Amino acid sequence: MMSKKLDTKKLALSFILLSILNAIFSNLTVKTNRYLADVFLLIGSGFLFIGIFFAIFMVISLFKESQNQLLKSDLKSSYNKNVNNPLILQLKISFILQLTGLSYSGLVSTYIVWILHITDITSIDLIISFTLSFLLEIMTAILILPRLDPFRETRPGEIRIIKLHNFQGGITMGVLTLSRHSPFKSIIFMGDEDDSITRTIEAHELGHATEHHPIFLELSIIFLLSISYPLIWFGYIMHREVISTFLVIKTVLIILSVVIAILLFMRVAESRADAFAYKVIGKSAYENLVEALRRAYGENIKSAEDAPLWSKITHTSSRNAIKTGDPLSSIGIWEFPVVLSFIASTIAITRFNSIYIIYPLFFIGSLVISFLIGLVFLPFVRKYYRMTERGSLNFSFLLAGIYMISSIIALDAYPNLYLVISLFLTGIILAFIITKAFLDLHNSTKVVVATLLIYLSIIILISLIKILPHGG
Amino acid sequence: MIFPIGIDIGAALIYAGFISGSVTTTETLSLVFFGGAGASAGLSTTADAQGYILLASALLFVGVALLVTGIGFG
Numbered sequence: 001m002m003s004k005k006l007d008t009k010k011l012a013l014s015f016i017l018l019s020i021l022n023a024i025f026s027n028l029t030v031k032t033n034r035y036l037a038d039v040f041l042l043i044g045s046g047f048l049f050i051g052i053f054f055a056i057f058m059v060i061s062l063f064k065e066s067q068n069q070l071l072k073s074d075l076k077s078s079y080n081k082n083v084n085n086p087l088i089l090q091l092k093i094s095f096i097l098q099l100t101g102l103s104y105s106g107l108v109s110t111y112i113v114w115i116l117h118i119t120d121i122t123s124i125d126l127i128i129s130f131t132l133s134f135l136l137e138i139m140t141a142i143l144i145l146p147r148l149d150p151f152r153e154t155r156p157g158e159i160r161i162i163k164l165h166n167f168q169g170g171i172t173m174g175v176l177t178l179s180r181h182s183p184f185k186s187i188i189f190m191g192d193e194d195d196s197i198t199r200t201i202e203a204h205e206l207g208h209a210t211e212h213h214p215i216f217l218e219l220s221i222i223f224l225l226s227i228s229y230p231l232i233w234f235g236y237i238m239h240r241e242v243i244s245t246f247l248v249i250k251t252v253l254i255i256l257s258v259v260i261a262i263l264l265f266m267r268v269a270e271s272r273a274d275a276f277a278y279k280v281i282g283k284s285a286y287e288n289l290v291e292a293l294r295r296a297y298g299e300n301i302k303s304a305e306d307a308p309l310w311s312k313i314t315h316t317s318s319r320n321a322i323k324t325g326d327p328l329s330s331i332g333i334w335e336f337p338v339v340l341s342f343i344a345s346t347i348a349i350t351r352f353n354s355i356y357i358i359y360p361l362f363f364i365g366s367l368v369i370s371f372l373i374g375l376v377f378l379p380f381v382r383k384y385y386r387m388t389e390r391g392s393l394n395f396s397f398l399l400a401g402i403y404m405i406s407s408i409i410a411l412d413a414y415p416n417l418y419l420v421i422s423l424f425l426t427g428i429i430l431a432f433i434i435t436k437a438f439l440d441l442h443n444s445t446k447v448v449v450a451t452l453l454i455y456l457s458i459i460i461l462i463s464l465i466k467i468l469p470h471g472g
Numbered sequence: 473m474i475f476p477i478g479i480d481i482g483a484a485l486i487y488a489g490f491i492s493g494s495v496t497t498t499e500t501l502s503l504v505f506f507g508g509a510g511a512s513a514g515l516s517t518t519a520d521a522q523g524y525i526l527l528a529s530a531l532l533f534v535g536v537a538l539l540v541t542g543i544g545f546g
Contacts (some may be wrong), residue, residue, distance in 0.1 A: 009500045009504060012504045012508075013503075013504060013507060016504070016507045016508050016511045017483070017507075017511075019511045019515060020483050020510070020511045020514060022515075023511070023514045023515045023518045026518050026522075027518055027521075030518075030521070030522060034522075037522060038522065041515065041518055041519055041522060041524070041527075044511075044515050044518075045515055045519075045527065045531065048508065048511050048512060048515060048531075048534075051504075051508060051511070052508055052534070052538075055501075055504045055505065055508060058500075058501065058504070059501075087501065087545075090544050090545060091541070091544075093544065094540060094541040094544045095541075097540065098536075098537045098540060098541075102533065102537075217543070217544075221540050221543055221544065224536075224539075224540060224543075225536065225540060228532075228536045229533070229536065232529055232532045232533055232536070233529075235525070235528075235529060235532075236525060236526070236529035259539075259543075262543060308499060310499045310502060310503055311499065
């Protein structure tokens with residue numbers, strides 16, 4: 001069965017690769033031979049759909065396996081404990097979110113274009129349709145997802161552990177629900193062995209479940225869908241001439257920012273779960289993790305860095321957090337400044353009418369500023385963070401990045417001073433909430449107040465230096 | 473000539489998919505979905521540049537759907 005699955009994977013990937021090659025040929029030939037470019041484009045689309053067919057075939061084989069096991073099983077009434085069930089559940093969730101996202105954004109876009117007869121799409125129209133699609137989709141997710149099979153039997157607020165035979169690693173899933181007890185339902189899928197390795201995996205997954213990481217992921221997926229789908233609908237309905245290319249580029253930058261922010265969030269969430277596992281299991285947690293990786297990916301794994309690429313992208317490559325107990329020690333030093341500067345420059349660009357030179361300048365500028373401010377914060381943050389050196393540095397960069405993003409968001413509302421102040425205050429509250437996730441209440445108050453004062457004094461100093469030579 | 477970014481990203485992910493020898497089903501699925509998303513985005517940009525709006529929109533919908541499914545498995 002395993003070899004069959006591997007073949008389907010290679011077939012799907014080969015056809016997708018062929019479609020990419022055709023797209024490249026189409027791009028190369030479009031100027032010299034239009035007819036040939038069209039042929040390549042259509043062949044490429046055909047190959048893509050064959051690739052997707054094989055991907056769907058992979059998914060169908062999972063369903064089939066699950067059904068076969070259900071027929072063999074005696075416990076038909078209770079939830080079928082099949083190894084593939086978490087994957088099937090995830091596919092169901094994705095499918096429901098996409099279908100509802102597609103229909104809601106379609107309805108909202110057609111309402112704006114055909115019923116309100118708006119002929120020129122502005123940023124405000126886009127923001128209204130993003131918000132409407134987001135709210136409608138959240139409502140549907142809250143109503144439908146908790147009623148899917150294993151979640152239906154889970155009580156609100158409960159962290160249910162489902163042990164599966166022959167299951168490698170662990171997956172935590174969570175959905176929002178409508179209940180007066182708790183708005184969360186969480187399920188952990190993991191192997192049924194009773195040894196220290198499985199206990200480490202359980203501790204890691206419990207870290208995810210107690211901090212509700214899957215809920216954040218669900219919300220960010222809904223957010224991503226509600227930004228991208230309305231834009232595609234508008235592009236199709238309005239035949240793209242009436243939406244300026246610049247507006248499209250800005251939205252694409254926003255989508256890219258959301259994607260890299262999700263990726264960074266995943267890495268921090270995995271490191272926090274690793275740190276949680278270290279606190280529960282102790283010093284043997286790292287060896288248990290390497291052994292768990294060896295079980296999943298083969299005997300060649302000697303350390304966490306030998307894990308496959310995708311695992312290293314989402315779970316960090318060093319997995320230092322499970323050795324040190326410091327959640328920020330596995331994140332690279334460049335990660336917070338680069339990602340937060342990308343987000344900051346995307347927000348800053350929304351007020352400008354050209355991005356070609358300004359965007360790279362904004363990006364490099366904010367990268368340098370967040371790096372320098374982070375270094376200024378470091379001595380103070382180190383005193384309260386009290387874990388690893390890398391962790392303190394990353395925490396300083398994180399705080400510097402959040403302050404920078406808050407200032408840029410606030411400056412976007414410039415002529416309205418009340419809005420500027422309230423937006424900056426919202427940013428500070430956000431910084432406090434994030435700090436609270438890493439430090440206790442007393443220390444996080446101290447750190448936020450002190451770093452904020454340092455940040456404000458740097459800004460005032462720069463303004464004075466800029467104003468004084470020009471005579472105010 | 474610079475190709476649409478979707479093509480580059482898709483090609484990189486497919487390469488990652490091929491070189492990852494023994495992967496679990498979650499990772500296999502997410503890489504296939506991400507590769508498909510990159511390819512759809514690349515083809516969609518190509519179709520859009522050549523004036524096929526319906527094809528470009530359909531490919532973009534498919535691309536976003538694949539991307540979101542891939543993120544779910546990440």
